[in-house]
Amino acid sequence: MDERETPDRFLSPGEIEKKSFRILEGLLGEYAGSPGEREVVLRIAHATTEVEWAKTFRFSPGAVESGVEALRRGAPVITDVEMVRAGIRRSALERTGSPVLCFLNDTDVAEDAKRAAATRARAAMRKALPLLDGSIVAIGNAPTALFEVCDLVKKGLCRPALVVGIPVGFVGAAESHDETAALACPWITAPGPRGGSPVAAAIVNALIRLAEKE
Numbered sequence: 001m002d003e004r005e006t007p008d009r010f011l012s013p014g015e016i017e018k019k020s021f022r023i024l025e026g027l028l029g030e031y032a033g034s035p036g037e038r039e040v041v042l043r044i045a046h047a048t049t050e051v052e053w054a055k056t057f058r059f060s061p062g063a064v065e066s067g068v069e070a071l072r073r074g075a076p077v078i079t080d081v082e083m084v085r086a087g088i089r090r091s092a093l094e095r096t097g098s099p100v101l102c103f104l105n106d107t108d109v110a111e112d113a114k115r116a117a118a119t120r121a122r123a124a125m126r127k128a129l130p131l132l133d134g135s136i137v138a139i140g141n142a143p144t145a146l147f148e149v150c151d152l153v154k155k156g157l158c159r160p161a162l163v164v165g166i167p168v169g170f171v172g173a174a175e176s177h178d179e180t181a182a183l184a185c186p187w188i189t190a191p192g193p194r195g196g197s198p199v200a201a202a203i204v205n206a207l208i209r210l211a212e213k214e
Contacts, residue, residue, distance in 0.1 A: 020046060027051045036064035036210055040188065043206035047198050057190045058181055063162055064207065066186040070136050070161035071211040074098050077136045077204060078128050080121050080145035080167070084138050087201025092208045103127045121145035125152070132158035136207070139165050140200025143172035150179040163187045164203050166195035 024045050031038050037059050045054040071077075074097035079085045085102045093100060103109050103124040113123035121142030128137075129152060137160045139146045146165045152158050165180035166189055167173050173193040180189040188203055 039210055040064060040203055040206040043202045044199055047202035060187045063186040063188050067136055067162035067207040068211045071096055071098055071207055075135050075161055076101055076131055077138055080139040081141040081197060083197035084140045084200045087198055088204050089208050119144040122148040125149050129158060132160050134161050136162045138200045138204050139167050140195060140197035141167055143167045143169060143176040146176040153183050153185055159185045164200050165189045166199050168195035169193060
């Protein structure tokens with residue numbers, strides 16, 4: 001019995017993924033971005049089922065290529081929350097030697113945040129500063145984490161290989177996305193307040209797949 005005759009409830013994981021991406025390719029249609037950007041947009045659409053929203057994502061020139069190159073040389077991936085970290089394919093990253101790091105729940109981060117009357121997400125990015133040069137920063141939850149990264153980049157204190165800036169929320173998310181799009185380093189973001197940890201993880205996973213292909 002081939003896939004066309006098999007009810008969806010009985011498909012294997014591989015068959016489900018294959019069928020999903022065949023549907024997504026048809027829905028995406030004539031996408032104007034590069035092949036690498038198309039792969040990222042497909043993964044966003046797969047994670048969210050929001051094809052039209054996925055098409056609105058913005059990329060700085062060479063952003064995908066910079067992220068792929070960073071992974072191929074084993075650069076760290078730094079996340080704002082554990083949910084982003086958990087969604088990234090770490091088994092694949094182990095082959096490149098890229099660690100996935102999140103400092104949000106570190107004791108010293110909580111203490112620094114309390115001392116500075118700042119969010120833990122912001123303090124976590126400050127702790128990550130020595131690692132930010134050449135890294136991939138994937139932020140899917142906390143606008144304050146993204147604001148901190150933007151400030152560090154604008155002050156010339158670091159230059160990540162890629163900033164994936166897609167936190168979600170009613171307070172600060174849209175503004176943090178706009179600041180990301182003005183950075184003088186590679187970035188991926190979207191207009192407006194929508195985003196989320198699964199989206200940030202999906203973008204990194206797309207980059208991992210591209211790195212594996214090469």
